[in-house]
Amino acid sequence: MFEHLRTGARVLAVAVALLAAAGCAHRAPQHFTGTALPAKPAPDFRLTDQNGRPFDLADQHGRAVILFFGYTHCPDVCPATMAQLARVYHTLSPQQREHVRVAFVTVDPQRDDVKTLKQYVNLYDPSFVGLTGTPAQLAPVYDAYHVWHQRLRGTKATGYLVAHGSSIYLIDPSGDLRVLHDWQDPASAIAADVKELLA
Amino acid sequence: MRRLAILAACAALLGGASLPASAAPSVAVSGTWSRPAVDTAVVYGVVRNEGPHPLVVVGASSPVSRNAELHESMTMNAGKMDGMAMSAMGMQPVARYVIAPHGALTLKPGGYHLMLLGLRAPLAEGRRFPVTLRFADGERVTFTVPVENRAF
Numbered sequence: 219m220f221e222h223l224r225t226g227a228r229v230l231a232v233a234v235a236l237l238a239a240a241g242c243a244h245r246a247p248q249h250f251t252g253t254a255l256p257a258k259p260a261p262d263f264r265l266t267d268q269n270g271r272p273f274d275l276a277d278q279h280g281r282a283v284i285l286f287f288g289y290t291h292c293p294d295v296c297p298a299t300m301a302q303l304a305r306v307y308h309t310l311s312p313q314q315r316e317h318v319r320v321a322f323v324t325v326d327p328q329r330d331d332v333k334t335l336k337q338y339v340n341l342y343d344p345s346f347v348g349l350t351g352t353p354a355q356l357a358p359v360y361d362a363y364h365v366w367h368q369r370l371r372g373t374k375a376t377g378y379l380v381a382h383g384s385s386i387y388l389i390d391p392s393g394d395l396r397v398l399h400d401w402q403d404p405a406s407a408i409a410a411d412v413k414e415l416l417a
Numbered sequence: 418m419r420r421l422a423i424l425a426a427c428a429a430l431l432g433g434a435s436l437p438a439s440a441a442p443s444v445a446v447s448g449t450w451s452r453p454a455v456d457t458a459v460v461y462g463v464v465r466n467e468g469p470h471p472l473v474v475v476g477a478s479s480p481v482s483r484n485a486e487l488h489e490s491m492t493m494n495a496g497k498m499d500g501m502a503m504s505a506m507g508m509q510p511v512a513r514y515v516i517a518p519h520g521a522l523t524l525k526p527g528g529y530h531l532m533l534l535g536l537r538a539p540l541a542e543g544r545r546f547p548v549t550l551r552f553a554d555g556e557r558v559t560f561t562v563p564v565e566n567r568a569f
Contacts, residue, residue: 291456383504398501
């Protein structure tokens with residue numbers, strides 16, 4: 219009796235999976251307002267978050283990840299982008315937000331320690347993640363995401379400045395890197411693509 | 418009182434047009450704003466030269482930070498990923514900026530902006546603080562900047 223039920227349940231599970239797969243295959247292709255990338259796994263990384271805990275990109279499966287690279291001494295482009303990402307995040311429903319992670323990766327590990335990153339991401343949303351690591355841990359991440367970065371001469375007061383890639387990366391819940399946005403793109407456009415990834 | 422009288426006289430000479438917060442009646446500052454920040458903040462707005470002579474911005478200061486400087490953000494070529502062009506931004510300090518007669522210096526995201534370095538305390542939304550611009554002729558103009566939670 220129980221055996222039958224169990225077999226029945228298994229058959230049902232397989233049928234549901236097949237139907238789901240068929241449904242996916244017939245789904246309309248996704249359309250993005252940003253630059254669509256050929257879907258392939260987002261390069262994995264393990265860095266340290268603003269609480270000093272390890273952060274593995276692979277652990278985010280099931281969530282869309284919005285990734286941005288910058289540094290906390292950047293007064294203009296980075297805060298504009300982070301404020302924009304906060305707007306994107308807040309246009310999502312609470313249910314959608316549970317499936318979205320916004321992560322900021324520093325291009326200035328020398329000055330951006332865990333404490334600095336924590337204060338910084340809290341300016342935008344306490345759920346945002348601020349990531350750093352050793353230069354040896356970060357270099358392959360910059361390489362994998364093509365984050366061009368270069369120190370520029372500043373002033374006595376600023377110390378060095380950092381020119382850096384200012385693209386916003388959207389990773390889908392299955393872990394594929396899907397869409398690029400420019401830092402100046404409207405929040406509504408970025409939010410539409412995030413919703414598309416969650417759909 | 419005497420200073421007020423001089424200001425009033427200047428205003429009268431200029432036809433009583435919008436008088437800025439302090440002296441230098443040929444400068445009008447509008448649309449100022451800043452964002453919440455911990456250590457490094459920004460100031461945006463429009464600085465208009467309403468006079469007949471070029472105005473040269475040579476410095477800035479604010480009681481909320483140890484230093485203030487004029488900077489310019491600019492787009493840089495960052496190569497491609499999967500054939501897609503990547504965007505990148507850089508920034509450089511600007512020692513002097515000449516505002517042509519009846520011209521303006523527009524401080525906005527991704528362009529010229531004032532950078533406040535070493536905030537004495539974090540800036541929270543809703544706060545208002547003064548900023549002073551210095552000009553080559555020794556003139557100074559002080560204006561108020563509200564802290565707003567916005568991207569652009």
